[in-house]
Amino acid sequence: MATFAQPQTLVRPASSSSSESGLWSWLTTIDHKRIGILYGVSAIVFLFIGGLEAMLIRLQLARPENDLLSLDTYNSVFTMHGTTMIFLAVMPASTAWFNYLVPLQIGARDVAFPRLNALSFWLLLAGALILNLSFLAGAAPNAGWYGYAPLTEVLVGQTDTFNTGRNIEFWALGLQVLGISSLAASFNMIVTIFNLRAPGMTLMRMPIFTWATLITSILMVLAFPAITVALVLLQLDRFLGTHFYIPSQYVNGELTLTGGDPLLWQHLFWIFGHPEVYILILPAFGIVSEIIPVFSRKPLFGYAVMVYALAAIAFLGFGVWVHHMFTTGLGPTPTAIFAATTMLIAIPTGVKIFNWVGTMWGGQIRFSTPMLFAVGLVSQFTIGGISGVMHSSAPVDTQQNDSYFVVAHFHYVLFGGSIFALIAAVYFWFPKITGKMLDERLGKIHFWWTFLSFNAAFFPMHFLGLEGMPRRYASYGDGSGWWFWNVVVSIGSFALAASFVLLVYNIAKTLRSKERAPEDPWDAATLEWTTPSPPPVYNYKVIPTITNRDQFWADKYGTGQDHEEEADLEVRIGGMKIGSVDTEDENPEDQAATRRQNAQSGDSQSLGNIEEDEHIHMPNPSFYPLVVAIGLFLVAFGMIYSYPRLEIERLSLPVLSLFGLVVMLVGIAGWSLEPASDPEPDHDESVPLGTSSHA
Amino acid sequence: MATTALEVQRAGGGTTHGDSGHGGSSHPPTSTGIDSKKLLMWWFLGSECVLFGSLIATFMIYRNRAQDLSVNLQGIEGSGLAVSSGPFPNQVLDQLYTAVSAGVLLFSSFTMVLAVASVGRGNIKAFRVWTLATAMLGAIFLAGQYFEYTEFFHEGLSIQQNIFGASFFTLTGVHGMHVFVGVIWLTMLSIVSFRGGISKKDHTNVEVAGLYWHFIDIVWIVLFTLVYLLPYRDGAESAEEHTEGAMRLVQSLPFF
Amino acid sequence: MSATHVDSQAEDAAANHPGDRVYFTMLGMLAGLTVIEVIIFYLTDSLVLRVGLLAALLLVKFVAQIGWFTHLRYDDRRITLVFGGCLFIALSVMFATVAMMAVDGFFLLNEYQ
């Protein structure tokens, strides 16, 4: 039957849910495309909130000795700006694309664990809510997105030292919930990519974005536990009076030298934190690696090397965290070792830049909006990458550390890198998601507006940093001479923020228009373009068979030409062939026929199609993921607002958390009692691969 | 139409290894031939390596620190600071007691393996016995941990008392919580089996629970050596025992 | 048809896994090693001997558990790669951190006497 490699196979006529659009259907959805859209919309909302915070920062710094924001407010604003942008804007935006695209790109009907996928999204929302509710409580996190101890610490029984409000609770518990969300999402993606590939799709035939998803997910799986532990220890310090991160603490009422070490926080945080920056940028690399070949009409140059470079970046990414701690006095040996590993990581990154250039070289380049933003990434990320290599030299970093030079650096990689790619992705895949093309003319204006204002906002920060302007300061002196570039930066920032209004206007305008986009408007190479726009719930009526890396191109143009071209561009390092492509052609006509059939499956005009659809079994919607997420939200929230409490002997437990725990358990119980397999499993398991029991 | 689908799927069956990799499971075949739940569990355990790794690293960094401070910095007069005081590990840890606990957990790994094997053979009765036995042994281990903690409290070692207490209770506590989750999971499995919900085709579900359980046991094997058996330095019992001087501590910093 | 198919699968799986005898032997061995560990703890005062022996025994017990009880030895090789890779990264990162953070370098290599 048609349920190839679909884990949870509940019978549900596929037509029943594609048409539903009520609120309930969104709350209970487990369709990877809808979850992707939910992720995307949330990311845009939080991008605007984070942007608003950036505007407050820039208003404050627009003139010297400004007192628009109080010092405390300023702390909160830049902390929430960083935290929001990283965890609530860029990461969810990447996850949105993982969700929407990966099952389509590998020829699957959904992810491996659809309900877990829904849980990931609701937990994202729960964590985001916790972080942002802090504003209402007047206790927004205020210790930076890196939360260095002892800025985050308390002394037992003291009300006026360090950070005694609830600010850090909101931050730590919010991040903890977000961590669970990211972990669940990454496990799901990893298993999906390994296990649900369509027949014939070997690892080395996977689209490069799918590779980026895989590697990013592995990074998340190995990086997040470190911050989970770091935050648990922090909460123990704050709740129970331990002293993991402060050298002295009140023990039995006496201020005692305990030997706790703030550097432990920095280690644990950056063991997570450095892989995290690759979690932010690798999906962007994947997106650009999809877009550039399409608009150059050439296969990706050195596909295999691109894959190895992704893997090398991820692997080395675990061995460089100390470059964030060069100024903490670890001594020459660790400093030298980590400076070297950091420089090493520039190699695979540089390889990627050169391969993008190699892809464009000699291609028939079309500068449509997605391509403009993609090329924008290649240029702007390179600037950020170069200032990054500068930091890798410890003596140079000592000069630049905590100055605006660093702020310039990471905005070139995070904005000029991640955000540029994410915008490119919106323009590129919008017609697939909605069936409508964004306005190209507006898009081009949007690009140039973004590009210019971005550079106006961030390039002068390099000068400010080198002149000594420190980062995270709420104000600067009149005589500092910094006001000129600060004014330029602020004006650039407002212009940059305004550019997003153009994007939103474009989206709104397009959604309202009636004009439909063709199924494959860009003449693209990957499988998702073989489906109707938007794709049906089950994605593929017939699971496609893969014979080629750029499968859709092979279908459209045959295999010979394009691949000869790639073979010409074969990459050798030290005489060893690395970029080899092996694409035997198995049965091109048949495959192309299948895909044509899939492309038609959207319109159910022919009776035959409707009959077909009923044999495709998709898992049922479920609201238990939402229940579990609400439960976990209450658990975390109860730990922030920890009264009233339940006292049992020595234990004193917040009632709200206990209630949340009960909700969570009810959710988990309902989840596992929901039938998890086909009501008639027997007929499934007797089916050898590729035979249909309905035949 | 349906026939086309058939042929296409058969033509491309090359990448899949068939479903021989997961005995008796009802799940549809996967691209790798490895069951999805099982793959998920292994990646989860990989992630747990970093979780326990971070906790163990914290413990290793701090395991002698309270003692060292008490020896080297005892009575820094006039500073207004007291210095970390005992109980220290050599005074509280009871290796024989914990060896028995470790044995209990080890034995539970054995019963778990038999539970998995029983399901594989379709012997549900044996499965119930072994699963319940495993859950019971886990519960005994937890009870042992409870008494150990109570004993330590009585001797004055709390989570705030010194940094050994902080890192000891955190590390073993997180492990204990994992055991607790495992006990619940296994109990649920046996309840389901009493209601007739487990059969041979649930082999993978049981195996996945087994993987989790064995991993928890492996973590304890590591903790038993690192927390209980590796030698600790002694702390100062009284002010006379110290006077190495603070410089000693500083000079011994690595890489200087 | 369905029944026979499943049966043959289960037999395949059984052939792939060690029998109960092997598990019993492993249990005996692991228990024995634990006893030896405790004996080492009480008998030797030599730091090098204690640390060396305990580390070796830890390694043996670890491999025995992961190889036989979780049947990594009998399972798909790619699973070993997954777990081994994660373990490798976790171990390297944590060793480096301990080396940088522990005041006495490797936590017990010098003893105050």
Ligand code: HEM
């Ligand atoms: C309109 C766009 C943006 C503007 C004008 C802007 C502006 C700024 C400024 C001025 C700071 C420094 C605050 C200080 O040190 O006092 C800052 C910090 C930061 N920004 Fe942005 N930013 C923008 C977008 C982004 C994006 C898209 C990201 C990430 C994806 C991001 C991530 C960060 C981070 C991580 C910090 C450090 C916060 C901290 O020190 O805790 N920013 N931003």
Ligand SMILES: [Cu+2]
């Ligand atoms: Cu870094």
